[in-house]
Amino acid sequence: MDQTDCADGECDRDARPYQDSAARFDRDVGRGAEVDAGVTFVRTPRKRDTGVKSHQRDGRKIAHVHRDYSEDVPESSQPAATTPDTRAPIYSERLWVPLWWWPAGLLIAGLLAAEIHMGSPGIRAWLPYVLLFPFPVWALLWVSRMRVEVFDGPDGELRVGRAHLPLSVISRTAVIPPSAKSAALGRQLDPAAFVTNRSWVKQTALIVLDDPEDPTPYWLVSTRRPAELLAAIGRGTEPKA
Numbered sequence: 014m015d016q017t018d019c020a021d022g023e024c025d026r027d028a029r030p031y032q033d034s035a036a037r038f039d040r041d042v043g044r045g046a047e048v049d050a051g052v053t054f055v056r057t058p059r060k061r062d063t064g065v066k067s068h069q070r071d072g073r074k075i076a077h078v079h080r081d082y083s084e085d086v087p088e089s090s091q092p093a094a095t096t097p098d099t100r101a102p103i104y105s106e107r108l109w110v111p112l113w114w115w116p117a118g119l120l121i122a123g124l125l126a127a128e129i130h131m132g133s134p135g136i137r138a139w140l141p142y143v144l145l146f147p148f149p150v151w152a153l154l155w156v157s158r159m160r161v162e163v164f165d166g167p168d169g170e171l172r173v174g175r176a177h178l179p180l181s182v183i184s185r186t187a188v189i190p191p192s193a194k195s196a197a198l199g200r201q202l203d204p205a206a207f208v209t210n211r212s213w214v215k216q217t218a219l220i221v222l223d224d225p226e227d228p229t230p231y232w233l234v235s236t237r238r239p240a241e242l243l244a245a246i247g248r249g250t251e252p253k254a
Contacts, residue, residue, distance in 0.1 A: 102172075104163040104245035106238060108211045110153050118149030159211065161236055169249040171220070173209045173234050180249040184223035188239040191215040203230050211235040218242050 126141035162172040169180040189197050194217055198210060205228050210217070214235035221231045236242050 100164050100166065102162040103165045103248060104161075104242055106161045106236060106242070107157065108159045108161070108214055108235060108237070109157045111213050114153055114213075115149075118153055119146065122146050122149050159209065159235075161209075161234060161242065163242065163245040163249055165249045171232075171246060171249075173232070176207065176209070178220070178222075178232065180246060182222050182224040182227070183220055183246060185221045186243045186246055187219040187221075188243065189217040189219050189233070197233060202233075205229055207232045209234050220246070 122145040123142070126145045129141040130137055159174050160172070163180075164170050164172070171178040171180060171183070194215070197217060197219070198208065202208070207229050210233065214237055216236060216239045218234045218236050218239045219231060220234065222229055234242075
């Protein structure tokens, strides 16, 4: 804005609200933000040159400097063993869609097939049903594909979909209640966090990382059994006698 076009004091007065907002944002970043029920997100200091080019939520591609915990895990982040991993997880959960979604999906498919049929004889009497009824089943199975697993042992790790996280870099965990989920995924979310959110799952697990080579401060993972998940992570991170 050209200062010569402003009357005396008007430009300063117009810019004051933006300066106040910036000051409030700096205070929030400096002191951290509380979610609810004692869960606090600590804002980590930002380095100006971190090499992070892009971030994308919900477990999809996230570009990191040294480690990539995204679903598209590069070959360097895969386990070193060349044989398939035959370990049994100490915790396993599949994030299925709610049960009522299945009859609702079949009902919608049936209504669409009936609209195409419209009492006509011949191929239109059966082909729409054959083609449309499998579609909601396939779609709901695909949406429910996400698994959350914890593996124990020397190479213990947390797996969320295709993302792998060594248990050795986890410093602490907490449960985010449903009342705090919107804040944790909204205004208090760190852009560098790894998020796997399923809207039909009410509870979320907070997994804080302590890895100097990774700019990811924490993971947010949807789970229906947060206490069991965090207990399994705790067993996996306990020092072995």
